[in-house]
Amino acid sequence: MNGYRTFGETINMPDYQWKLTIIERNLLLSNWIKLMPEAQAQILEEADELMKELPLSDQQRLLAFLETLKSNIVKENSKK
Numbered sequence: 001m002n003g004y005r006t007f008g009e010t011i012n013m014p015d016y017q018w019k020l021t022i023i024e025r026n027l028l029l030s031n032w033i034k035l036m037p038e039a040q041a042q043i044l045e046e047a048d049e050l051m052k053e054l055p056l057s058d059q060q061r062l063l064a065f066l067e068t069l070k071s072n073i074v075k076e077n078s079k080k
Helices: 007-012 017-027 037-051 056-079
Strands: none
Touching: 017 037, 017 056, 037 056
8 A cells, every 4th residue: 555545445445544545645744844833733732632532552553643742742852
């Protein structure tokens, strides 16, 4: 699998999936650091709200993204 969804897969994805995908992309450190603080806060709020809708496997995946981001931010801040 190449990481891209086909048109058929996109149509058949659960309603929350598109939002989860966008949030996960924004939680990548390379994207996160480009966001304004207000946008970062909004992404975290949306992640919190979305967590209530997700099945357990997707909750765990989103938590892993959040933990990775937190770890990367701590590393970046310790370099300064």
